[in-house]
Amino acid sequence: MIELTGNLATNEPVPLSPGEEAAGHEARFTALVERQARFVFRVAYAVVRNPQLAEDVVQETFLKLYRTGTWERMEDERAFLACAAWRIAVRKRRRRPEAELDERTPSPAASPEAMAVAGDWNEVVRRLVDALPEELRQPLALSAVEGLTSREIAATMGIAEGTVRTRIMRARRILREKLATLGGGKHGR
Numbered sequence: 615m616i617e618l619t620g621n622l623a624t625n626e627p628v629p630l631s632p633g634e635e636a637a638g639h640e641a642r643f644t645a646l647v648e649r650q651a652r653f654v655f656r657v658a659y660a661v662v663r664n665p666q667l668a669e670d671v672v673q674e675t676f677l678k679l680y681r682t683g684t685w686e687r688m689e690d691e692r693a694f695l696a697c698a699a700w701r702i703a704v705r706k707r708r709r710r711p712e713a714e715l716d717e718r719t720p721s722p723a724a725s726p727e728a729m730a731v732a733g734d735w736n737e738v739v740r741r742l743v744d745a746l747p748e749e750l751r752q753p754l755a756l757s758a759v760e761g762l763t764s765r766e767i768a769a770t771m772g773i774a775e776g777t778v779r780t781r782i783m784r785a786r787r788i789l790r791e792k793l794a795t796l797g798g799g800k801h802g803r
Contacts, residue, residue: 646685647676653692653760654699657770660755661703663744671706675699693766696756700770742792743785750785753778 651672658671675698679685688694743751756762756770757778764782768775 643680643685646691650691650695651676654695656760657696657699657756658703660752660759661700662707667706668703671699671703674702674706678702690766692762693769696760696762696766697770738796739789739793742789746785746788750781750788753781754785757782 654672654675655668658668658675659665662668662671675695679695679698684694743754746754753767753771756767757764762770764775764778767778771778
């Protein structure tokens, strides 16, 4: 049986009962979580580099959005969620003591040369990306992995769009140089 809502004569919607409205509210939020949880996890992981901590960020992000009701007023869902998750992840990362890596820090695992000899270039690239300074790694991850635009990354990180493009360009140049060194020039440019 098809149930019609609204007054057919005036074409006005019939108001929902509070129970029906709450159920619709819950269903929309559940759909948002199901649709975007993986994306929020990847954004969080790009910052904290720890799966358990990234899961905490996902839960905190959606809980905060639900409690404040801001999720209902999002214009650009992915950019809004990326920004919210980013901020929470950065706060969590600051609370967690960890030695900062710079671009010259060697990987704690097998050397990139040993991995290259074994033919595991994906692992080499992942380790090289992980060794990038945070200010370069994070915009690169949001761009390459998440597919966010420079504008979305700038809004997420709270920096200028030109700065985002410069950092991504620098990160790619460093990776290109390191891969060229490892591969005898075959992966350069």
